[in-house]
Amino acid sequence: MMRIALSCLVVLASIAIALAQDVKGSSDHPLLPRYEGSEIVVHQVERFADHQLRVSTDRKASLELEGKVTRITYRAPADRSPLEVIRNYETALSAAGFAPIFSCARKKECGDIPGTIETGPRQMAIWGGWDDAVRYVAARKASAEGDVYASVYAVPNHSGGPSRGRTIIQLDVIEMKPMENRMVVVEAAAMNRDLTSSGKVAVYGILFDFDKDGIRPDSKAQLDEIAKLLKDSGGLRVMIAGHTDAKGGVDYNRDLSERRARAVVEALARDYGIERTRLTPVGVGMAAPVASNRTEEGRSLNRRVEVVDLGG
Numbered sequence: 001m002m003r004i005a006l007s008c009l010v011v012l013a014s015i016a017i018a019l020a021q022d023v024k025g026s027s028d029h030p031l032l033p034r035y036e037g038s039e040i041v042v043h044q045v046e047r048f049a050d051h052q053l054r055v056s057t058d059r060k061a062s063l064e065l066e067g068k069v070t071r072i073t074y075r076a077p078a079d080r081s082p083l084e085v086i087r088n089y090e091t092a093l094s095a096a097g098f099a100p101i102f103s104c105a106r107k108k109e110c111g112d113i114p115g116t117i118e119t120g121p122r123q124m125a126i127w128g129g130w131d132d133a134v135r136y137v138a139a140r141k142a143s144a145e146g147d148v149y150a151s152v153y154a155v156p157n158h159s160g161g162p163s164r165g166r167t168i169i170q171l172d173v174i175e176m177k178p179m180e181n182r183m184v185v186v187e188a189a190a191m192n193r194d195l196t197s198s199g200k201v202a203v204y205g206i207l208f209d210f211d212k213d214g215i216r217p218d219s220k221a222q223l224d225e226i227a228k229l230l231k232d233s234g235g236l237r238v239m240i241a242g243h244t245d246a247k248g249g250v251d252y253n254r255d256l257s258e259r260r261a262r263a264v265v266e267a268l269a270r271d272y273g274i275e276r277t278r279l280t281p282v283g284v285g286m287a288a289p290v291a292s293n294r295t296e297e298g299r300s301l302n303r304r305v306e307v308v309d310l311g312g
Contacts, residue, residue, distance in 0.1 A: 082154035258283025
């Protein structure tokens, strides 16, 4: 009995030592376990951010994703190759319900993928170099609550320090849950004041899923107020102008913003009985920002619908 108790203490002590090697405050992502014996050396979580997911050897073909982004850098145990690591992750991804959408091997296939994986001096120091042993896989898990994407990048480290000769693993998980709507619904009276004083009013309560033109159900409160404005001012004609941030091409964003503007016009006419002759949809795209497109906060302000007074 004493030997069994002692053995248990030794096991618990070894587990505690292993966990202590993770950076403070870090943890595995709940959807994917770590490669056995790996240590977390970098752990980053952004509740809502954008992320470029590589799904081709061509960087321009990356998926532009938005949602909760978790980035975990692991240091694998000694003598574990990137191939062995990536094969284990492929199995783990499949077991978790992910379907592969792209994979590559070696420098020729993976191209400049390291340029999108490394995100700061700390990680740059950890990677230290890469060669033809690199492996990469990207996968998607469909979900009614929002799709989840994951990528795993495994590369041998040839720099000095504790990472030398070890495989470094970069796991990125992007959960495509919509951003919480924290913008206040603009009431009809306030919109009327802005239209009188400046000729236009920006509303952020009309919401669309990423890269889509279908109005989300939680937009109803703002649509109610726009309809009330139009019904209270029977002679008012307005332009419904769709605006996007600067991600993506000019023509694509203009088309997306026009489709969204048309969706708003359709909803006002169909659901509220507003005459279509009073509503003019226009897609502005990225051409009229109200904030910097260099930050997510700025981009969220640029994604909006504006109601513009066209007179009576």
